[in-house]
Amino acid sequence: MRACAALLLGASLLAFCPDARAEASCADLLPGRVAADAPRRLINADDLVRLRDIGRPEGSAFSAPTPLGASPDGQEVAFILRRADPGSNSYCLGLVVVSRDGAVRLLDQGGELATASLDGEGGRMPTGVPEVWAPSWSPDGRQIAFLRRDSGVTQLWIVPAAGGKARAITQGKVDIEAFAWSADGRSLLVAARPAILTDRARVDAEGLGGWLYDRRVAPNIGARPRPPVGLAVEVRLIDIATGAERTATQAEAEQLAESRKNEPFARGKDGQRASLSPESAAPLSPERIHVRDRAGRDIACPSPLCLGDVQGVWWDAQGHLYFLRREGWAKEDMVLYAWNVDDSTPRPVLRTRDVLLGCVQGGGALYCLRENATTPRYLARIALTDGRAESLFVPNPEFAHIRLGSVERLRWRNDRGLAAWGDLVLPPDARPGQKFPLVVVQYHSDGFLRGGTGDEYPIQLFAARGMAVLSLERPAFVATGQTGLRTMEDFNRAMQAGWAERWSLLSSLMTGIDAVKARGIVDPDRIGITGLSDGSSTVRFALINRPIFAAASISNCCFDANMVMMQAGIAFADKQRAYGLPPLTRPDPDLWRPYSVAMNAGKLNRPLLMQLSDDEYIHSLEGFTALREYGQPVEMHVFPGEHHIKWQPAHRRAAYLRNLDWFAYWLQGARDPDPAKQDQYARWDAMRSHEATPISGDRP
Structure with missing residues (x-):
């Protein structure tokens, strides 16, 4: 497998194969056994570059979506495992399932790394940050749907959860951005933006007469106008057995939109809902946990422990709400709390200085990615009742023998x-x-x-x-x-x-x-x-x-002054002027002197x-x-x-x-x-x- 990744430059999808001379060796995508008596050694560069990763690599990726998908019975969790190969300048990727007892199986292998773009001033901007897509189990737990990128396009695939051949459900020309199972498990909802093709053709046609240099252009990326922000999302329903497609209803589209929410949100089995609401309209206002009970009443958690830096919320079968929060000195601790809506003060269940990321509920436990300063990321299971944690899958066991x-x-x-x-x-x-x-x-x-x-x-x-x-x-x-x-x-x-x-x-x-x-x-x-x-x-x-x-x-x-007003484009310059920086034609050397490399180059x-x-x-x-x-x-x-x-x-x-x-x-x-x-x-x-x-x- 060679990952010839697609780069979104402006509105063009360009295939980019950094090194077509070598194929990545993916035989070690899953970790092998490491002998207990293996000699200890110092670290080298490849140890770090070739770390097996789940999700985005940085421990402080607070807003990243979870890469984990728990099975309906809570006994298994699925995710995409990734390993870089610097020799071929590509990645090995595979769909992995880990069972409650620690058994591991690789259900699919292949595809390319996809990197995320974000909405910027004047258009979409590529970031280089890996996209994160959580696999999703069918309601009966017998199949897993997942996104996979090949030949520069992201498609929806399914594979039997017990093992078997994976197959693509979609074969379109634009990326599938999100998906969800129908309630009966016979169909899949998929979201895409086919308008990107129309925009691409429009920009191509505009180029025949010369592109207008306006807010769409970021000179650092190129002269081609970038894809616009806010292109319409179209949602379709695909019948798995027949492949028949139709436009989703409004209710179905809303179901998919809710499944895409990245902020903490949970729905209880009796219709209770838990979410976060900002305390005020001020920028970056802290958010408080609110519960909407079965009668439709809005209940704000009164404790200060429910305000700010909440990373996730979950209900258990008894109607207790659990939430994970960052707190302590400069938010260095992570604490799992249990809250009975009838009580005023949440009860701490687990406190740790380790980082817990991407937690999803599986029965009476959370499956989380866990790491600390000297321990690379691994999959852990944390019991909701008492916070007891156990390691289920260690992607990089070699680090036990690295000094x-x-x-x-x-x-x-x-x-x-x-x-x-x-x-x-x-x-x-x-x-x-x-x-x-x-x-x-x-x-x-x-x-x-x-x-x-x-x-x-x-x-x-x-x-x-x-x-x-x-x-x-x-x-x-x-x-x-x-x-x-x-x-x-x-x-x-x-x-x-x-x-x-x-x-x-x-x-x-x-x-x-x-x-x-x-x-x-x-x-x-x-x-x-x-x-x-x-x-x-x-x-x-x-x-x-x-x-x-x-x-x-x-x-x-x-x-620097010229960079801000010229080299980053019109949209960036307008934004910086709104923040108080002077325009190019009215320079303010005293303002720039503490910060400008160009102005201070002599020293x-x-x-x-x-x-x-x-x-x-x-x-x-x-x-x-x-x-x-x-x-x-x-x-x-x-x-x-x-x-x-x-x-x-x-x-x-x-x-x-x-x-x-x-x-x-x-x-x-x-x-x-x-x-x-x-x-x-x-x-x-x-x-x-x-x-x-x-x-x-x-x-x-």
Whole structure:
């Protein structure tokens, strides 16, 4: 199986095969037995790149849909298992069922990785984040329906739950986006947007006379106008036995729409409903649990434990409501509560610092994905009555024999009083009294410490190479709770005013570094910093305003005046002007000075590595060009066919290894003896010896 993934660029569906020379070997998609006496060893890059994954990889993916589907009797759970293969730059995927007793069976194997797009200003935007599709069991439990992508199109498939040949139910030209079984199990409801074909043809025709440059165009993605937001969803009903199709009724379409809801919602067997409602109309208002009882009355849970950060709600057979909530210091804990609607105070059933993701109910238990700082994700079953947890399926048993660095949770408040935390990771062989270089990784740190947000900065690889790592969890938004904010535009304007959010995050970063330095275990002259997206913004702001770092690496760049108003397109520019940034024709250097790489290029003399996607690198050109003109130590690499999050396994591996080499070179003076890296070190040696000079005789 070779995953030749389809990329949605503008409105064009382009087949993209990063490496057509090799086929992925998927024989080890399911884990094999690992000998109990297998020798322990240090981690390597392929251990991380080839992790078997269920759902989205980041532990803090709060809003991601569940990848799990529980059987009607609650005795089994199905999911799509994924493993990257960097050698072929593709993925192995398969439909897996795990039984209550831990038995595992692979029902289907094949297909391509699908990446998600989101509604952006002016049109749809590709993200690089994996799509998450939960398999669904027929009402009688005898068949499983699931989505699978082949040849660039996502179709609906079914397979006998006991095993047998899987077959496609749909053969259309557009993606199936959602599906649900009919009540009798004889038919399937499917949702798609066939209007995408009409839009694609319209844009093709427009191109014959030249595309209008308007809000649809994001120059970083390309000149072609993007697919519009809000194309109509069409729902059809397909008879499984005959293949006959018809347009769904309004009631059937509403049934499918309800099944697609990603927010916590539960319906009890006696008609009770539980959902969340915001406390106010303010942006990001916390949500409270509400129950609509059998008589139709709305009952708000009065306890503060029912307000904010609820991750899921479920009813048991006795009419008790269970809910999972994040709480504690900067939301580092997860607590499962039981609430009798007649009582005022919920009862805690389970409290853990582990991350629980994608929980679905199966009988009197929850099936959840569980992980922690040193344990990759696995499938667990948690009894609702007493919170007793057991492991059902460990996708990566090899990690039991990999020596990882030790992890300690540090906590602090920044100068705004906001709570934050960081995980301090020390090398596996750390001894008392040793001092290490320190690498900062951002910007979420819950769950397995893999590569930070975006998964490009391999925390445990840094530790295995003798570096300490501070993995940061960002504090709450500085504008949260601020009075007088009525809309998200108000909220974002408050965040951007005077770079308030950036200063808050910088304070959290520096306070965390100070907490590590106070322990006397790091060399203050050998601190590196990394980041993607919001983390990259923190890196750049820190390099300008707190230049304590010996080297830096970022995955996105930059936020400069010309970039904001030109390179990201009309829609993005209009949005930033609404947030308070000046237009291109009325520059405000004083406003931009704390944040602009281009304006500060003359003093940014710290080695900076940029590893960027090809649909974002254009944003870096203003800052990169200014750094180059000043002869600063900067290097840029552009990865083809990538988006905000890099999804291709070969690229992930390359980013890991280059980041490892970069920080080993600048913080430890070490180099990989591989002859293939000779040119890399020649460039870096030139940077170190100041052989890089301005491109003209006088500095600008």
